[in-house]
Amino acid sequence: MNDIQLIEKLTQARGASGFEDEVLAIAREYCGDFCDFEEDSMRNLYIRPHYNKGNRPYILLDAHSDEVGFMVQAIKPDGTLRFVPIGGWNEKALPSSKVQIYTKTGYISGVIAAAPPHLMSAEQKNAPVSYDNLTIDVGACSANEAEELGIKVGAPAVPLSLFEYNEKHGILQGKAFDDRLGVAAMLKCLKLLQKEKLPLDVVAVVSSQEEVGERGITAAMHRLKPLAAICFEGCPADDTIAPPYMVQDALHGGVMLRHMDRTVICTPRFTAFAQKTAEENGIKVQMAVRSGGGNNGAYIVSANGGTPVIVAGIPVRYIHTFNCIAAVEDFNSNVGFGVALCKSLTEDIIKGF
16 A cells, blocks of 8 residues: 555544554554564554564664544433543534444444534533533434444544545645554554665564553563664644744654653754754754653653653644644655664664763
8 A cells, every 4th residue: 555545544543542453453454564463462563574683682663553532431311422531632622523433333423512502501602611511422312222323331432534635735634643644654664674774673563552641652661672762753733833933843844853842851862863864864854842742752761771762753733633734745754764763773873872
């Protein structure tokens, strides 16, 4: 499959934290001809390319498979569903959005209920949006009807959104770009590395449950002991939000290489080496210092006595919403960045970090 087909399949896959199986199936399909796989009970997928020599240290490539979603908490007597968030959402953006809810026979669609203004009091119009007064409506008129549709307490739900690609302008629109764009970039990087002579082996992990506290990578790092790690991420673009002097993650700006965020200070010498490598290879990078956010690098950097880590971000507008926007150009920059680093990093260089 080509890059756009890979991105579409990954972003349209249903994979709230803890329920990432569809994403892993796509990764297995894409890399099946040149990789071996192992999966653990947390749905971490470990990928080991056949081109590894197997008798030398390795670099870890990481991208998380889960997306922000929801879980059914209760079925109300009128057939609507109480739900809780899985990961971080802006509650104000949720009403009237379409979702898809898991059942044994497949996902069914529903709508996060939004009362028409005709039926709202002034108090209701001014009330804050909270999960206490939000429900999902699947068209049922009783709890029994909802149960007959196959809905159970504990069922995951994710956005139901259209994927679109504007080829003329190289623009992608869809859901779950955090972090399915990162997964796609990492898988493409693994594929391209088949043609390269690498100084070190490469191991990848499609990690689970990042959106609820980096839980998958925490488990994975108990069995992985890389010399260094690169996290491929979909990161919040700020070019339509921040004043010009504060824009650090713009569409068409290339790789967002971060110095720090709320959870991690990325390894400074590794960050400097990565920036230099990108510049030498004509790859656009934009440097960022974040006061919020977080990613798997936060756990990797302190695992195994300390593991050098960087975060390679793909700018995504309107992250953690039902409809994201990104640029293919930035996806390609991240793929090229990953390939260039894997070709450049040696054991001696990493020991200098």
